[in-house]
Amino acid sequence: MxxxxxxxxxxxxxxxxxxxxxxxxxxxxxxxxxxxxxxxxxxxxxxxxxxxxxxxxxxxxxxxxxxxxxxxxxxxxxxxxxxxxxxxxxxxxxxxxxxxxxxxxxxxxxxxxxxxxxxxxxxxxxxxxxxxxxxxxxxxxxxxxxxxxxxxxxxxxxxxxxxQEPLSVALHGVERSAIRIGSTVVVQGVGAIGLMAVAAARAAGAARVVAVGAPGARLELAARLGADAVVDLGQGTSGRRRAVFDALGREGADAVIGTAGSPESFTEALGLVADGGVLAELGNFTDRGTVPFNPFSDLLKRDITIAGVYGAGPDMQRRYHEALTILERGGSPFEQxxxxxxxxxxxxxxxxxxxxxxxxxxxxxxxxxxxxxx
Ligand SMILES: [Zn+2]
Ligand SMILES: [Zn+2]
CATH class of the missing domain: 3.90.180.10 (Medium-chain alcohol dehydrogenases, catalytic domain)
Structure with a gap:
């Protein structure tokens, strides 16, 4: 040595x-x-x-x-x-x-x-x-x-x-988002965590995964890692929402995994959840500010759940192990x-x-x- x-x-x-x-x-x-x-x-x-x-x-x-x-x-x-x-x-x-x-x-x-x-x-x-x-x-x-x-x-x-570590963070998000076999999923943001969330949602049994982000090369990688459709950021908030719903084939997803990391993206993510669905927010990992929020119309009336997902979570050791088993199973171009x-x-x-x-x-x-x- x-x-x-x-x-x-x-x-x-x-x-x-x-x-x-x-x-x-x-x-x-x-x-x-x-x-x-x-x-x-x-x-x-x-x-x-x-x-x-x-x-x-x-x-x-x-x-x-x-x-x-x-x-x-x-x-x-x-x-x-x-x-x-x-x-x-x-x-x-x-x-x-x-x-x-x-x-x-x-x-x-x-x-x-x-x-x-x-x-x-x-x-x-x-x-x-x-x-x-x-x-x-x-x-x-x-x-x-x-x-x-x-x-x-x-x-x-x-x-x-x-x-292994970034995938364990994504697995925490997937777990908190209550994705089940057949769920429709939106992954907002295609940085490393968002890309891992695409792969994790796929592993969890999602029927349809839509990734939203930029630039194009990352969206292409999201598709190779299991996204069924990708939506580029460059069309404004309302245009994006319409494009996501078109890609989902319905007005909102069962689960939205937010990894974009700004207060505005949190608000946008909330608008992508179907009534009765879940928003699992990973992105606002540090304090970037607040957003207006109406407990009645944004939460109760829509019967939705908002889950805070802080890193790989308090029982991250288990997810660390699970992440490795998913990587070892292979089938996705993780090496890219x-x-x-x-x-x-x-x-x-x-x-x-x-x-x-x-x-x-x-x-x-x-x-x-x-x-x-x-
Ligand atoms: Zn890290
Ligand atoms: Zn202890």
């Missing part, structure tokens, strides 16, 4: 990113070291970079969508979380957080995300200038220092395995979703691209991943 590791450290809010060198740790009991192959970057990283997540302090090592090969195993690490044997060299996806599994929140309420003994998650642990070091995925190596870290072995290509593989030296550029415009190297970003070997 190469005796040193490199990591891209964000030095301050919206500040410089330095690639620093570290000695490789020797894993203790229950720990392991991973050679990172690919680490997805998402909107959450861009928000942290802008200082919008108070729990993360700087300097910070980000990156929580981590795929790599096991480089060193501590005593007692012999199987993945599903009980399959593992050895040095195996590719695994790492679940970023760890909860106790024994407390009231973990066992009774099934909300390990609310566990009071939750450890700092990989990619969110801070600050990065103190041990244990190498606790995020934007690095050549990850030190899985939390004994008992959850990980899954997989033979998928790294660019598919890296979708990662549009950019970016080296450690360009982490800042990548974070800034996701914070504004979603373009890098003159191309639209669908899903960006940091490739430490690039």
């Amino acid at each position: 190469d005796p040193t590791a490199r990591a891209a450290i964000v030095t301050g809010v919206a500040g410089a990113v330095e690639v620093r060198e570290y000695d490789l740790p020797r894993p203790g009991p229950g720990q392991f070291v991973l050679e990172v192959e690919l680490c997805g970057m998402c909107g959450t990283d861009a928000h942290i970079y802008r200082g919008r997540l108070a729990s993360v302090r700087f300097p910070a090592l980000l990156g929580h969508e981590i795929v790599g090969r096991l480089a060193a195993l501590g005593e007692g690490v012999a199987t993945d979380h599903a009980g399959r044997p593992v050895a040095v060299g195996d590719r695994v996806g790492v679940f970023p957080s760890l909860s106790c599994g024994r407390c009231f929140e973990c066992q009774v309420r099934r909300r390990p995300g609310n566990c009071p003994d939750r450890r700092p998650s990989y990619g969110f642990a801070s600050p990065a200038d103190r041990p244990p070091y190498l606790t995020g995925g934007f690095a050549t190596h990850l030190y899985a220092s939390n004994a008992g870290t959850v990980f899954y072995r997989t033979d998928l290509p790294a660019e598919v395995a890296v979708l 979703v990662v549009s950019h593989r970016v080296p450690l030296g360009r982490v800042r550029e990548a974070l800034e691209a996701l914070g504004s415009g979603y373009a890098l190297d003159g191309r639209d970003v669908v899903k960006l991943a940091i490739d430490p070997s690039a």
Whole structure:
């Protein structure tokens, strides 16, 4: 094993990113070291970079969508979380957080995300200038220092395995939207989460999936991932609504999954739900403002349900596993979703691209991943 590791450290809010060198740790009991192959970057990283997540302090090592090969195993690490044997060299996806599994929140309420003994998650642990070091995925190596870290072995290509986290978010949305066999579904927004929601809705048994978004290349990918019809943004709110209803073949969907992420898009999504249907809103992940809302005419009279969907949810560990099984089943061109593989030296550029415009190297970003070997 190469005796040193490199990591891209964000030095301050919206500040410089330095690639620093570290000695490789020797894993203790229950720990392991991973050679990172690919680490997805998402909107959450861009928000942290802008200082919008108070729990993360700087300097910070980000990156929580981590795929790599096991480089060193501590005593007692012999199987993945599903009980399959593992050895040095195996590719695994790492679940970023760890909860106790024994407390009231973990066992009774099934909300390990609310566990009071939750450890700092990989990619969110801070600050990065103190041990244990190498606790995020934007690095050549990850030190899985939390004994008992959850990980899954997989033979998928790294660019598919890296979708495990975004797909787990989409699965949370699909679950909250109560999609059943034969449901009609609208997915609003065709970023990485929207694309994963298309695939997840399809896996859940939707009879008709309509994706709404832009630009054209992403809509084409949505179609390849299972959308029956796509509607381009460029026709104004009322034109879009008519086009969506035409594509559905009826006036409203059983389930709308909102991933677009503005207050206005929330209002628009509400208008796409059929009476008695569900809006599962994932997009407004940070505070972007309020909208006018009439409890009588927007909610009760229409007998609809609005579900808030915050990331992969409080029981994300289960969805993480389910996401992997869907990716492993295959049948969709998941390998086309990662549009950019970016080296450690360009982490800042990548974070800034996701914070504004979603373009890098003159191309639209669908899903960006940091490739430490690039
Ligand atoms: Zn993420
Ligand atoms: Zn717990």
